[in-house]
Amino acid sequence: MIQAIAFYLFATLTIFSGAVTILARNPVHSVLWLILAFFNAAGLMILIGAEFIAMLLVIVYVGAVAVLFLFVVMMLDIDFAQLRAGFIKNFPLGFALAFVFLAELVMGVGAYKAGGLVLGTPDAATAPVAGLSNTAAIGALLYSRYLFLFETAGIILLVAMIGAIVLTHRQRGDVRGQKPSSQISRRPEEATINLQPEVGKGVTL
Amino acid sequence: MTAFFQGLGLPFAAAWTISTICGILLIALPVMLAVAMVIYVDRKVWASMALRRGPNVVGPFGILQSFADGLKVFLQETIIPSAANKGLFLIAPIITFTVALLAWAVIPFNSGAILADINVGLLYILAISSLGVYGIVIAGWSSNSKYPFFSAMRASAQMISYEVSIGFILVCVVLWANSFNLNDIVKAQHGFGFGFINGFWCSPLLFPMWVMFLISSMAETQRAPFDLTEAESELVAGYQTEYSSMAFALFWLGEYGNVLLMCALNATLFWGGYLPPVELAILYLIPGWIWLILKIAFGFFVFSWVKATVPRYRYDQLMRLGWKIFLPVSLLFVFLVSGYLMATGHFA
Known part of the structure; x- marks a missing residue:
């Protein structure tokens, strides 16, 4: 009973906020609706008993990815009139994309109606380990059976990170860098001098 | 508590609902009262470190000052800027404000006295505390004003930076306790040092890790010396510049609620939570x-002490501390802790 109510609540809100994400005029509102969609998706994960995935979804997507989205989108200076100006020009491309998505949806529903694929029987390693919380179960699988896939994913992310740094890093000659060690080690005696000049005579620094 | 209400002849669903609502009230109301009191304490500590007297007019020793302030903002008019x-x-x-109260659900107040005894408690706290940035960012953006916007930018960068190192610090604790459940983490600290210190x-x-957690939690809650968002x-006043009356008060309460939550986490993760500091039978008489x-x-008190004595960081220093010092050091300690635990057969 309560599960059904919670499921329909989360599912409706996910679909609704997903729809508003693409319908909202203001991109910042779009991102905020997207965050609501992530949040409700996490709720759905909790309902199927995957609390670890749900928490990761909130931490990674809501806590980090969406903050960066918001960060970028907030700084955009958008002219809404200009945004809608290219409607006729971009209409054919948009129509083609919409048609592809519609075709995929129809095929997806058709395949679903035709009955599920037979994926073969899972062997012992993929079966959920009895008596473990799903955090421990995911860990046990990731670090044994899927170790190479896991490490490959890690290396791909590392390469992507280094690539992003290399692409955006530039040396600029006109910037004075901070040297924290010299800032910290500077003492008042080095920074100030005490002079007592005679009246009418200036000081040379 | 569910069992108690079932004993009164209620069916399980009703008993569970009533006991959960009672639990929420039992946590939320004392937390709000505590927030009012710590605002007073904060001002008092700050004043005595500056050789002033602090609030001393409303009530004995000025103890009712926060309530007077609360009444004042409650009676003020909420002004919404026309461009907002x-x-x-x-x-x-x-x-x-909501996010500041949400995370208290998984803090254990005694063995068994915990509202939601879920096995991903610590991840839940990380998830909720990562939501805290949205209040500030949305406030800064929706005010449609320059200074709040700058503050929102600073807040989002600052909170993301320090969440990373907090995550690694928590990994060390979780490795040692072998659980994400906060109750289990407290139990793992029982007699941790020589069988005597909890x-x-x-x-x-x-x-x-504790020292780094304390500093990171100051940055995470935007307390001095890391209060760059409201410098x-x-x-002016950062993201709160355009706010008045109750909306302003909610920010104020939420901020102190977050500080209290970080103190509670600090106590639960490193100082033995609801256990007495040392193993003495007599200390267990105190609940x-x-x-x-x-x-x-x-x-x-440590938070107020730091606020009263340490000057504010520059923004580049804040970023340097987060990314170039805390991140590598906490990562190193993840290696050290897991290596030590593997070597001593902790997981066997």
Whole structure:
């Protein structure tokens, strides 16, 4: 009973906020609706008993990815009139994309109606380990059976990170860098001098 | 508590609902009262470190000052700037305040006295505390004003940076406790140091983690010396500049609620939570929640002490500390802790 109510609540809100994400005029509102969609998706994960995935979804997507989205989108200076100006020009491309998505949806529903694929029987390693919380179960699988896939994913992310740094890093000659060690080690005696000049005579620094 | 209400002849569903609502009230109301009191304590500590007297007019020793302030802002008019995005402008303080209360659900107040005894408690706290940034960012953006916007930019960068190192610090604790459940983490600290001291802080591998957690939690809650988001010399009042009356008060309450939560986490993760500081039979006569409150109070005193004595960081120094010092050091300690635990057969 309560599960059904919670499921329909989360599912409706996910679909609704997903729809508003693409319908909202203001991109910042779009991102905020997207965050609501992530949040409700996490709720759905909790309902199927995957609390670890749900928490990761909130931490990674809501806590980090969406903050960066918001960060970028907030700084955009958008002219809404200009945004809608290219409607006729971009209409054919948009129509083609919409048609592809519609075709995929129809095929997806058709395949679903035709009955599920037979994926073969899972062997012992993929079966959920009895008596473990799903955090421990995911860990046990990731670090044994899927170790190479896991490490490959890690290396791909590392390469992507280094690539992003290399692409955006530039040396600029006109910037004075901070040297924290010299800032910290500077003492008042080095920074100030005490002079007592005679009246009418200036000081040379 | 569910069993108690079932004993009164209620069916399970009704008993569970009533006991959960009672639990929420039993946590939320004392937390709000505690927030009012710590605002007073904060001002008093700050004043005595500056050789002033602090609030001393309303009530004995000025103890009712926070309530007088609360009444004052409650009676003021809420002003919404005409250029602001109204809906988001009003939602932002509500988000901040709600998020500050949400995370208390998984803090254990005594063995068994915990509202939601879920096995991903610590991840839940990380998830909720990562939501805290939205209140500030939305407030800054929807005010449609320059200084709040700068503040929102600073807040989002600052909170993301320090969440990373907090995550690694928590990994060390979780490795040692072998659980994400906060109750289990407290139990793992029972007799941790020589079978006598309760608390992870006494391990040479976890003590540096505690220091880093304390500093990171100051940055995470935007307390001095990391209060760059409301640096009054640069940004007027940061994201709160356009806010007045109750909306402003909700930010204020949410901020102190977050500080108290960080103190509670600090007590739960490193200082043994509801356990007495050392293993003595006589100390167990004092109930666990009093020990927890004493540890939270100690943590809060450290927060006020730092606020009163340390000058504000520059923004580049803040980023340097987060990314170039805390991140590599906490990563190193994840290696050290897991290596030590593997070598001593902790997981066998």
